[in-house]
Amino acid sequence: MKRLVAVLALFLIPLSAFAVNATSTSFYVRQNVQSMSGGNSTWSFSTSTSFRFLGAGGQTAVGTSTPGTNYSLGGGILQNLTESIQPAYTLAHYHWRNDDGSETTATQAVGSQDVANSAVAKSTTVRLRVAISNEGGTEGSYTTQQFRLEYGLKSTTCAAIVSWTDVGAGAGDWDMSNSANLTNGANTTNIALGVGGVSDENNRFVTSNGSVLDTASQSSAVSVASDAFIELEYSITALTAATDGGTYCFRVTNAGSTSLYTYSVYPEAVISSPLTFTTTTNQFGTLTPGTAKFATTTLSVSSSNSTGWNVILSGDDRATGNTTLDLTTDPSVGITDQTEWIPGAATTTAGNAVRIGSLINSADVLAFRVMTASGTAAFRASAWWGTTDAYTDSATTLWAGFASSTASNKKIGNTSVTSGGTALSTVLYYLDVPTTQQNGSYDGGLTYTATANP
Numbered sequence: 001m002k003r004l005v006a007v008l009a010l011f012l013i014p015l016s017a018f019a020v021n022a023t024s025t026s027f028y029v030r031q032n033v034q035s036m037s038g039g040n041s042t043w044s045f046s047t048s049t050s051f052r053f054l055g056a057g058g059q060t061a062v063g064t065s066t067p068g069t070n071y072s073l074g075g076g077i078l079q080n081l082t083e084s085i086q087p088a089y090t091l092a093h094y095h096w097r098n099d100d101g102s103e104t105t106a107t108q109a110v111g112s113q114d115v116a117n118s119a120v121a122k123s124t125t126v127r128l129r130v131a132i133s134n135e136g137g138t139e140g141s142y143t144t145q146q147f148r149l150e151y152g153l154k155s156t157t158c159a160a161i162v163s164w165t166d167v168g169a170g171a172g173d174w175d176m177s178n179s180a181n182l183t184n185g186a187n188t189t190n191i192a193l194g195v196g197g198v199s200d201e202n203n204r205f206v207t208s209n210g211s212v213l214d215t216a217s218q219s220s221a222v223s224v225a226s227d228a229f230i231e232l233e234y235s236i237t238a239l240t241a242a243t244d245g246g247t248y249c250f251r252v253t254n255a256g257s258t259s260l261y262t263y264s265v266y267p268e269a270v271i272s273s274p275l276t277f278t279t280t281t282n283q284f285g286t287l288t289p290g291t292a293k294f295a296t297t298t299l300s301v302s303s304s305n306s307t308g309w310n311v312i313l314s315g316d317d318r319a320t321g322n323t324t325l326d327l328t329t330d331p332s333v334g335i336t337d338q339t340e341w342i343p344g345a346a347t348t349t350a351g352n353a354v355r356i357g358s359l360i361n362s363a364d365v366l367a368f369r370v371m372t373a374s375g376t377a378a379f380r381a382s383a384w385w386g387t388t389d390a391y392t393d394s395a396t397t398l399w400a401g402f403a404s405s406t407a408s409n410k411k412i413g414n415t416s417v418t419s420g421g422t423a424l425s426t427v428l429y430y431l432d433v434p435t436t437q438q439n440g441s442y443d444g445g446l447t448y449t450a451t452a453n454p
Contacts, residue, residue, distance in 0.1 A: 087260050088136030089145065089224065090201070091252055094267040097127040097196035099179050103212055103233060104189060106181065108196040116247070116268035118454070122238045125177040128267055129188075130252055133201035133229035136260070144221035146255040147211065149234045151248050158249035158266035166256070167236055168217030173248065177237040179214045186212040188231045202229040218255060238271055244304045245273045273305035273418075277450035284431050292356075292363070292432040294391060297448070299375070299425040303418055305452040308378070310414035313341075313368070313427070315402035316445035324402050325366055325444040333438050335431070336360070338367035338401030343411050347381035353398035355386075356430070364437075367399040367430045370413055375425030378415035389428070399430055402446065416453065 096109040096117040109117055109126060120126055132147060151174050152161035167174050178184075190205045191197035206228050210220045214235035224230050232252065242248070250267040254260075281297040303309045315324035315337070323334025338359055343351040359365050369385045386398040403410040413425065 084136035085140040086136050087134050087138060087142055087224070087226070089254070089261045090133050090135045091130060091261070091263045091265065092133045092201040092229070093131040093198035094250075094265060095129040095193070095196045095198050096267075096269070097129055097233070099125040099127055099177075099181060099235060102181050103186065104191055104195075106196060108194070113193060113198050114265050116270060118270045119272050120238055120269045121272045122240055122242055122274075125179055125235055125237050126269070127179070127196070128234045128236060128250065129196055129198055129231060130234075130250075130267065131198040131201050131229055131231050132224065132252060134224045134226050135202075135262075136226060138226050141260060144223050146218050146221055147230070147232055147252050148218040148255055149213075149232075149236070149250060149252055150256075151250050153243060154247040154249050154268070158251075158268065159263070161249055164251065164253075166217055167234070167250075172239065173242040174236055174238055176213070176215055176217050177235045179235040182212050182214045182233075182235055184213055184215045185210045185220070188212055188233050190231065198231060200229065203227040204229070206230040238269070242271045244271055245306050246271050273303055273452055275301070275303040275305060275309060275450060275452045277301050277311075277448070279448055284429070287431065287433055287437075289364075289433050289435040289437060292391075292430055295429045295431070296371075297427045297429075297446075299427065299448065299450075300422055301419050301425070301450050302422045303450075303452055305418055307453040308415040308417050309419065309450055309452050310411055311379075311425075311448060311450045312410035313402065313412045313449075314405045314407065314410045314447050316405060316447055318402050318404045319406070320404075323366075323444070324446070325442040327438060328441045328443050330438075330440075333440075335433055335437065335442055336365045338365040338399060340407065341368075341400035341403050341410075341412070343384060343409055344381075347378065347414055348383050351384050351400065353384060353386075353400040355395055355398060356393040359399060359430075362434070364432050364434045365401070365430075367401055369397070369399045369428050369430075371426040371428050373426065375413070376415045376417065376419065376423050378417060379413040379423070379425055381413060384412075405447070414453070 093113050095113040098107045098109045100106055106127060117126065149167045150164040151167055152164045154161065165172050168176050187207060187209050188211045193199065204227050206222065206224055209222050209230050211222070211230060211232040213219060213232065217234065219232060222230060247268055247270050251263055278300045279297050282295050284293045284295045287293055299311060301309055317326060318324045318337060323337050325335040327333035339352065341351065341353065353369065356363055359367060370380055371389050372380045372382060372385065372387060373389050386396040388394060388396045390397040
């Protein structure tokens, strides 16, 4: 008796795309869609004049396709050998942008993609551009995605963050920011890197995407095929609860799920530390020619900036041929200024300040110095201003004239540490005039500026 045995062979042949890169001496097949170059007029995916890549049944691999000539798509059974069946949604690139224009005209906030924004002020709208590419297939677990932006406070690395929060949840450290320049749900376009775009990570840009988001942190359902990538733009703001000086990482999920998601990079943003600055000044009073008078300004600085702060000083009216203090009734009459201050390259390098005995115009001048009796040690630079606070001529008490408002360097002190609360520093003024100085009231303005160090 003969028995008939039926054998059923079942083959799953996916139809998704993959990339090819080959030469006559070296041939390899990549799992994901990758960039390549070279080729001849017949077979654009090869630099060989005779190489041909055929799939099952003899069908020829498809050549290059939009948006450029850097991607080559294949067909046939080899796809099953080279590509994941499931999607692999990869956050591939990001770029911070300013909220100063539309989706196409806004400018970049940092000079290139995949670079952290290191100076984000609270309650200020910033825009984050991200690219999500499907680096896998579409045969298994392929569904539409709702791309949600989430954040977490960085301690060691972004990947180590355990607690992630939906940016749109509200009452946290970050929230969405309704921008007058954007329309929520509009389509993003494939903008250039120079204005805040990102590199094309795959073969095809998903044009109908509804991925401009300023009031919602989560996109509507979007399909991203295995040869495609999508760009999303989120308009967000750091709230007052955000950690001063803290670094925040961002990621995109499918409505909170990270299944089938990987992160080549994490967008990062650093919250600027607040700085408060006040001054209090007393007056010289009545002058007697030949007798020096002194006055002070107290600087009060408070900053939690981890890299410290600096202060610059200039005379509002100080310029070539013009003095800081002018006769109130006749601005053409002024009091001689000491030589304009030029700081050293660092606070440990001397500037051009001098002792009273070396002041110009027989010491009948207006001058200043930073006292060493108060303030943070790093700020009251002894190399610039001396080590003592004598009111008479001393080799360790140094003075200089006010810088003009257009001077390239007007810094009078700099510290590389936080104030740790409120730091007080004192600026001491010196004034003496000759007997020929015209009588009357003299006035002039000074401008102090405190800035957090980058």
